[in-house]
Amino acid sequence: MSEPGDRTGRGGRGPGDAEAVRAANSALYDAFEAGDIDLMRAVWLDDSAAESVTCVHPGWAPVHGTGPVLRSWSMIMANTSYIQFVLTDVTVSVTGDTAVVTCGENMLTGMPATPADPSPGLAGGRAVATNVFRRTSSGWRLWVHHASPVLTTQEADR
Amino acid sequence: MSEPGDRTGRGGRGPGDAEAVRAANSALYDAFEAGDIDLMRAVWLDDSAAESVTCVHPGWAPVHGTGPVLRSWSMIMANTSYIQFVLTDVTVSVTGDTAVVTCGENMLTGMPATPADPSPGLAGGRAVATNVFRRTSSGWRLWVHHASPVLTTQEADR
Numbered sequence: 001m002s003e004p005g006d007r008t009g010r011g012g013r014g015p016g017d018a019e020a021v022r023a024a025n026s027a028l029y030d031a032f033e034a035g036d037i038d039l040m041r042a043v044w045l046d047d048s049a050a051e052s053v054t055c056v057h058p059g060w061a062p063v064h065g066t067g068p069v070l071r072s073w074s075m076i077m078a079n080t081s082y083i084q085f086v087l088t089d090v091t092v093s094v095t096g097d098t099a100v101v102t103c104g105e106n107m108l109t110g111m112p113a114t115p116a117d118p119s120p121g122l123a124g125g126r127a128v129a130t131n132v133f134r135r136t137s138s139g140w141r142l143w144v145h146h147a148s149p150v151l152t153t154q155e156a157d158r
Numbered sequence: 159m160s161e162p163g164d165r166t167g168r169g170g171r172g173p174g175d176a177e178a179v180r181a182a183n184s185a186l187y188d189a190f191e192a193g194d195i196d197l198m199r200a201v202w203l204d205d206s207a208a209e210s211v212t213c214v215h216p217g218w219a220p221v222h223g224t225g226p227v228l229r230s231w232s233m234i235m236a237n238t239s240y241i242q243f244v245l246t247d248v249t250v251s252v253t254g255d256t257a258v259v260t261c262g263e264n265m266l267t268g269m270p271a272t273p274a275d276p277s278p279g280l281a282g283g284r285a286v287a288t289n290v291f292r293r294t295s296s297g298w299r300l301w302v303h304h305a306s307p308v309l310t311t312q313e314a315d316r
Contacts, residue, residue: 054251060308091210128218151218
């Protein structure tokens with residue numbers, strides 16, 4: 001995951017918070033790229049001891065709860081043979097123990113080979129994400145992830 | 159705006175907080191239905207004195223800052239002759255001074271009449287939204303709104 005051209009918003013307690021939040025945000029995409037559910041689990045808040053977590057994958061209805069959210073990631077990662085992210089327009093806003101990150105998710109993905117298509121190749125895609133983190137004793141953990149496709153016509157209007 | 163079959167998540171300080179957050183969430187959709195930018199302004203955090211606000215309309219890239227966000231709503235409301243919401247699957251999670259609401263936005267909309275189509279009629283639509291509120295001295299104010307279309311195939315998978 002690489003992250004060119006980002007910027008940091010107002011409202012933090014200092015550059016340390018924003019940097020830690022930015023690292024937590026990168027860890028989400030690193031876990032997805034690695035297809036590693038243990039890394040993914042380490043990113044998310046454990047809602048057995050805290051508030052409920054929410055995850056909206058692009059085009060999906062919301063998934064609630066750490067267990068169902070991690071199962072949704074397992075399913076998505078099992079159906080993704082290759083994915084690489086370049087994050088753009090990263091903004092970080094920290095207030096107390098909550099941080100909001102927005103970013104553009106620029107993806108290069110490969111689908112699993114099938115008998116009908118043994119070499120499916122790579123495809124590009126773009127989404128935008130809002131990621132809300134909570135400060136915990138073990139660092140910033142992901143409370144809410146909402147990603148959605150960006151329509152091409154809207155891209156041209158930016 | 160009507161709201162059948164909703165449920166409230168864990169993590170609040172009590173039913174009072176969750177009810178107040180739910181009312182603040184309803185106010186967003188009431189303002190849109192009324193096409194009233196003053197009501198819309200009253201929903202949002204004023205980021206001249208606080209953290210930056212973010213708004214992702216369905217299919218859009220993020221809009222940052224209270225001023226640009228309100229201008230985006232003005233533009234959308236000017237291009238919507240009629241809209242009515244039924245919110246479904248409303249969840250509220252309150253932690254300290256931050257609250258996360260997720261809901262299904264079920265819309266009945268009318269487009270403005272044009273010379274080519276003087277009676278365009280009504281259309282239905284569905285999106286999901288994540289709304290993050292901050293507790294302020296003037297009540298719960300909207301910090302982040304992220305709405306995205308739900309794909310029909312995913313709807314069938316719920």
